[in-house]
Amino acid sequence: MSGIQERLQAVENAIVAACAEARRPAGGVKLLAVSKTFGPDAVLAAAEAGQRAFGENYVQEGVDKIAALKDRGPQFALEWHFIGPIQSNKTRPIAEHFDWVHTVEREKIAVRLSEQRPAALGPLNVCVQVNISGEASKSGAAPEEVEALAEAVARQPNLRLRGLMAIPEPADDFALQRAPFAAMRELFERLREKFGPGFDTLSMGMSADMRAAVLEGATIVRVGSAIFGARTYHK
Template structure:
């Protein structure tokens, strides 16, 4: 019976993955984006290993985690899976930076000089530089992490000088808006900043914006990576 339940859950994840990828493809076409230009990052926080393995077996490779200890444990447990890609997308405490530096392929939430320096210094020898995105506070919320757009140039210069970080782009989590048009307006300055950066550096190719609630606006605004969790894995607790 348990095997039947696990098989059913795996099939659900496979079907959900196909649906989300189809939706992304339709939005690329609708907003005149190149087919396949938007990557899907599966937000797998709080989900069990079985759910991640099901997505991997369905062809997915990039997984996003918010909590350091959980991310480390999952990356270790699934280290046997070829070309799996770990993205850390949560806030970073300085006392946890070493764990991230030792286990993650990407970090999307760089917003402080101290964290950037620690990640570079703590990256083990023999590992490739960490792919990083600068988190930008595009809504100007006092409670939100991220640098202001006015501080972006200095953060770019800092990361460029750190040997074990490779700047790949920008990430943002804007305040909720009540319409597609309002979401696009908020994203507009970030999109312009990303285009300007990408024109000056060929390695800058990632605009990490868009979740389930604003997927159309994010893709219309130039997103190259969207973060989706519940639509893939469901809201139920897979740990039972």
């Protein structure tokens, strides 16, 4: 078993333990392996261990990786999530190659993604990004703007509104980690009453705060370094 496969198993075990602590079914939390800056071989090693969903932050790197791995056969049918900032001039390759987008923060981006989504691929799954900690340096809509943005996403014919995503301000204290995740859960539950059962995704929690996120209701956790190791290069 490779180092990636061993670390992947450890992360999966941690998710199961956190779900047990939260009295939630382990199958209710999906692991998104964040493969940014790692090549196709690293993704393939995780895929060989059963991982299917991968997150990319950089458009061209993600598109190249998708192309390199697309002909591996049905046993390696991978699901690709875009989780980085979205520039207006990069919406087309995202719409054409990815299955999910977690980082929609403006109506203009939602409109462009819908217009550029190939009909043959079906609707693009979308999460609205929330700046839950109010950090000036962070992307995402302010909590009071999220409902209107979610409505705009839901109106787009080639998008499927799935839920919310957040990257809270880092904190070492466990209680401080939980607080923004609890606020996200409350916002998510309120909007789910409006948008219905298809609004089913709360994407939050990374390597350092995954347990806190699961305890507060995360349905997708985005984990990179705990699976792939330290980043080997930066863009």
